[in-house]
Amino acid sequence: xxxxxxxxxxxxxxxxxxxxxxxxxxxxxxxxxxxxxxxxxxxxxxxxxxxxxxxxxxxxxxxxxxxxxxxxxxxxxxxxxxxxxxxxxxxxxxxxxxxxxxxxxxxxxxxxxxxxxxxxxxxxxxxxxxxxxxxxxxxxxxxxxxxxxxxxxxxxxxxxxxxxxxxxxxxxxxxxxxxxxxxxxxxxxxxxxxxxxxxxxxxxxxxxxxxxxxxxxxxxxxxxxxxxxxxxxxxxxxxxxxxxxxxxxxxxxxxxxxxxxxxxxxxxxxxxxxxxxxxxxxxxxxxxxxxxx
Amino acid sequence: xxxxxxxxxxxxxxxxxxxxxxxxxxxxxxxxxxxxxxxxxxxxxxxxxxxxxxxxxxxxxxxxxxxxxxxxxxxxxxxxxxxxxxxxxxxxxxxxxxxxxxxxxxxxxxxxxxxxxxxxxxxxxxxxxxxxxxxxxxxxxxxxxxxxxxxxxxxxxxxxxxxxxxxxxxxxxxxxxxxxxxxxxxxxxxxxxxxxxxxxxxxxxxxxxxxxxxxxxxxxxxxxxxxxxxxxxxxxxxxxxxxxxxxxxxxxxxxxxxxxxxxxxxxxxxxxxxxxxxxxxxx
Numbered sequence: 001x002x003x004x005x006x007x008x009x010x011x012x013x014x015x016x017x018x019x020x021x022x023x024x025x026x027x028x029x030x031x032x033x034x035x036x037x038x039x040x041x042x043x044x045x046x047x048x049x050x051x052x053x054x055x056x057x058x059x060x061x062x063x064x065x066x067x068x069x070x071x072x073x074x075x076x077x078x079x080x081x082x083x084x085x086x087x088x089x090x091x092x093x094x095x096x097x098x099x100x101x102x103x104x105x106x107x108x109x110x111x112x113x114x115x116x117x118x119x120x121x122x123x124x125x126x127x128x129x130x131x132x133x134x135x136x137x138x139x140x141x142x143x144x145x146x147x148x149x150x151x152x153x154x155x156x157x158x159x160x161x162x163x164x165x166x167x168x169x170x171x172x173x174x175x176x177x178x179x180x181x182x183x184x185x186x187x188x189x190x191x192x193x194x195x196x197x198x199x200x201x202x203x204x205x206x207x208x209x210x211x212x213x214x215x216x217x218x219x220x221x222x223x224x225x226x227x228x229x230x231x232x233x234x235x236x237x238x239x240x241x242x243x244x245x246x247x248x249x250x251x252x253x254x255x256x257x258x259x260x261x262x263x264x265x266x267x268x269x270x271x272x273x274x275x276x277x278x279x280x281x282x283x284x285x286x287x288x289x290x291x292x293x
Numbered sequence: 294x295x296x297x298x299x300x301x302x303x304x305x306x307x308x309x310x311x312x313x314x315x316x317x318x319x320x321x322x323x324x325x326x327x328x329x330x331x332x333x334x335x336x337x338x339x340x341x342x343x344x345x346x347x348x349x350x351x352x353x354x355x356x357x358x359x360x361x362x363x364x365x366x367x368x369x370x371x372x373x374x375x376x377x378x379x380x381x382x383x384x385x386x387x388x389x390x391x392x393x394x395x396x397x398x399x400x401x402x403x404x405x406x407x408x409x410x411x412x413x414x415x416x417x418x419x420x421x422x423x424x425x426x427x428x429x430x431x432x433x434x435x436x437x438x439x440x441x442x443x444x445x446x447x448x449x450x451x452x453x454x455x456x457x458x459x460x461x462x463x464x465x466x467x468x469x470x471x472x473x474x475x476x477x478x479x480x481x482x483x484x485x486x487x488x489x490x491x492x493x494x495x496x497x498x499x500x501x502x503x504x505x506x507x508x509x510x511x512x513x514x515x516x517x518x519x520x521x522x523x524x525x526x527x528x529x530x531x532x533x534x535x536x537x538x539x540x541x542x543x544x545x546x547x548x549x550x551x552x553x554x555x556x557x558x559x560x561x562x563x564x565x566x567x568x569x570x571x572x573x574x575x576x
Contacts, residue, residue, distance in 0.1 A: 100566045168560055191556035195569040212560045266554055268479030272456040272500050275390050281483045285573035288566075 007247065007276045008264075011257045012283050014250050015200045020289055023206075025057040026117050028070065028106045032291040033097050035118030035206055043086065047077045060107065071108040078113050087113050089148065089204070095121055096164040099290055101210060108164050115205025120288055124172055125259040126158035126190055126214045128180065128224060136239055136267065138260075139224055141180075142232045143253075149203075154245075154252045156259060157224050157234065158182065158216075168212060179231070180224035182216070190216040193266060196258045199289045208289065213259050239269045258284065294537050297564040299545035300571030302538075303486040306494060312341075314405055316348045316358070316394050321387055323406030323494050331374065335365050358385075358395035366401040375404050375493070377436045382452040383409055389498065396452050403493030409449055412460045413547045414478055414502040416445035416468065416512070418524060424555060425526055426548075427512055429467075429519040431541065437490075441541040442533070443519060445504075445512055446470065456500050467519060468512035470504075478504040481554060484546050484572045501547055527557045546572055 024041050026034030036044070036058045044051040044058055050073045052059050064070040071094070081087050089112045096105035101122050114121050128139035139157045143150060160175040162168060176187035194213045199206065218224075224234045237245075243264055245251060252260065262284050264270045270277060311323035324332065324346050333341040338361045340347040352358045370378055377400045384393035385407045402409050416427040427445040431438060448463040450456060460478060464470035484499045512522045525533075530548055533539050540548065550572050552558040558568065 101560065102563060102565075192559045193554050193556060195553075195560065195566060197570070210566060215556075265480075265482050268481060268503075271480035272389075272483070278389055278483055278485075278498065282485075282573055282575060285570055287570050287575065 008243075008261060008270060008274065008280050009276050009283070010250070011246065011252075011254070011261065015254045017286065018199050018201045018206055018208075018289075020118075020199075020206075023118060024053070025291065026060075026119070027057050028060045028097060029062075029065075031099060031106065033099060033106065033119060035208075035289070036116070037205070040086075040116055043081065044077070047080075050074065050077050067105055067107060070106065074107060074109055078110050087116070093161075093163045094165075095119070095161070099288070101212075105164060111161065111163065112204075115202060115207060118206040118208055120208045120210060120290070122162040123209055123211045123255065124158075124160060124162060124168060124175065124214065125156050125211050125255065126172065126176065126216050127259065127263050128157040128182075128216055128218050130218050130220055130222070130236060132238070137236050138239060138242060138263065139180075139218070140235045140237050140242075141224070141226070142235070144230050144232045147230060150253050152232070154256065155231075156256045159211075159256065159259075172214065176216075178228065180226060180234075182218075182222075182224065186218070186222075187216070190214040194262050194284075196255075196262050196284050197286050197288065198255060198258060199286065200254060207254075209255065210288070211255055211259060213262055215263075239264065239267060243269055295535055295564070296531075296549060296558070296562075297567055297571070299534065299542070299549060300568060303488045303542055303546055304571055304574055306487045306489050310489075311406060311494060312344065312346050314346045314348070314407075316385070316387075317350070317353075318347075319387060321385060321394065321407060323496065324404070325492075325494070328369075328374070328404060331369060332365065335368075338362065338365055355393065355395055359397070362395060362397065362405075366398050366404075369404070370398075370400070375400060381449075383407075383449065384452045386410075393452065399449065399451070403490070403495055406494035406496050408496050408498060410456075410498050410500070411447065411449045412456060412463060412502060413444050413484075413499045413544070414446040414460060414464070414504055415481075415547065415551045416470075416504050416506050418506050418508055418510070420508070423526070425524045426530055426551070427468075427506065428523050428525045428530070429512070429514070430521045430523070432518055432520045435518060438541040440520075442539050442544065443541050444544050444547065445522070447499075447544070447547075460500075460502060464504075466516040467514055468522070469515055470506075470510075470512070474506070474510075475504070478502040482550065484543075484550060485574045486543065486546060486572075487574045488542070490542070495543075497543065499543060499547060501550060503551070527552060527555070531557065 023035035091111040093111040094108040097107040130137045141155045141157045145151045157180045176182035196211045199208045313320040314322040332339040379399040381399040382396040385395045417424045429443040433439045446463045446467045450459045461475045464475035481501045481503045
């Protein structure tokens with residue numbers, strides 16, 4: 001492997017920022033909230049009571065002027081498209097459509113459809129850390145080979161999307177319990193430490209995401225456990241081991257790798273002596289790809 | 294005033310007022326339009342039109358560029374276009390870590406709008422589960438932001454100095470932190486902003502460090518830049534930030550970053566996303 005490919009920017013070469021030029025703006029209530037592929041835009045145009053197309057954009061019909069009306073109308077369309085096989089992996093979870101976290105949603109939409117509309121979604125990640133003298137180790141999960149998305153890849157021990165109607169702190173407790181059997185007393189000690197963003201192409205469409213990262217110090221005798229069969233194994237790594245992996249391999253899921261690069265920067269494992277340092281910091285702080293109106 | 298106003302203040306440059314300054318055909322800085330008109334009077338050094346200012350291509354080496362631009366800078370200083378000559382060289386860089394294209398008197402950097410790099414160090418003390426930050430008060434005779442609250446240690450990185458070397462030197466000068474203690478400082482990220490300050494362009498990148506200090510450590514300033522130091526609770530730091538402009542403008546950004554990284558400003562804050570993303574100005 002060449003020296004050039006051993007840098008920490010390899011993640012962004014594997015998954016570069018999506019080229020949004022071919023996409024149409026998705027507009028709700030005059031606000032740019034997403035990106036729609038031109039082929040999918042033509043499908044949406046079959047529902048003129050709900051969507052209409054202009055040169056550069058797909059609009060949700062202005063006649064739908066409340067979040068309830070918009071959500072119901074879009075849900076009807078999505079149900080029909082789902083029957084035609086257009087919305088794979090239906091989850092039965094509603095995600096808020098807005099332009100920044102916590103803002104009143106303009107629309108609620110089935111999670112599985114959000115990549116097709118290029119919507120910004122929100123997620124939490126937890127770095128499970130264990131003190132090792134004056135250094136730190138971090139718990140890493142390997143996804144089960146039976147997972148639909150990214151089987152066998154390395155992941156955080158806890159992470160998940162944040163649906164509509166659940167507070168971040170509650171979502172964190174729920175995911176900690178479900179994904180690693182971390183009880184509420186321990187999970188409550190998780191501390192928010194950063195935000196990372198992404199806008200990449202994925203099999204299911206565009207993944208435009210805002211991730212809230214938390215650090216959680218776990219006791220040395222704590223052993224994460226997974227009861228729902230989604231994790232094949234947990235491993236405890238030193239931070240230099242994590243850095244080495246991120247430099248040499250493509251083993252991590254994209255969002256987990258982002259959170260781990262952020263961890264290496266915040267903990268000073270990577271510093272200004274790395275020739276890619278400032279590019280790396282810039283990649284972790286990419287602005288959301290929406291036109292502000 | 295709220296926290297987000299510090300971001301708006303430091304990410305405020307209206308680039309329509311500036312022309313790109315090209316060295317070897319590549320944008321390297323930004324020059325105010327009225328300054329471009331003055332540079333046009335030195336046709337052997339600059340080629341100006343209504344869109345760009347170019348350094349003449351015959352100035353092809355570090356030495357030639359530094360000497361020619363240095364003479365012009367001295368002229369403009371003596372003509373009163375800018376003030377505060379420092380006799381300190383800053384490198385002109387297109388990318389941090391690359392070989393400098395030339396050197397420039399520090400006081401002339403904002404006039405040419407080239408990237409400047411600095412170190413900022415948060416010095417903190419742990420008390421049980423809580424952190425406290427050492428905060429300095431700038432001397433009243435400082436040319437920039439006199440009397441404002443400041444970090445324990447901060448400084449621009451001059452020509453030929455490494456980041457850690459600069460931090461060690463500033464630790465000694467600004468807070469009498471010995472080299473052995475300074476060596477424990479940990480890099481924690483970087484912040485980039487571009488603002489108009491006193492009419493000039495600050496195009497700055499700050500390397501951020503955190504240093505945990507012993508409870509009995511007392512900073513002492515030895516270069517006259519800081520008048521006094523005080524240990525502050527994070528809650529008080531946030532209150533002062535939210536109340537106004539008591540902190541030096543760029544120190545506010547480093548403190549917002551510290552408060553985010555240490556879980557003090559949380560995602561539930563209504564401006565969290567804009568605060569977090571506002572710490573980096575993309576080209």
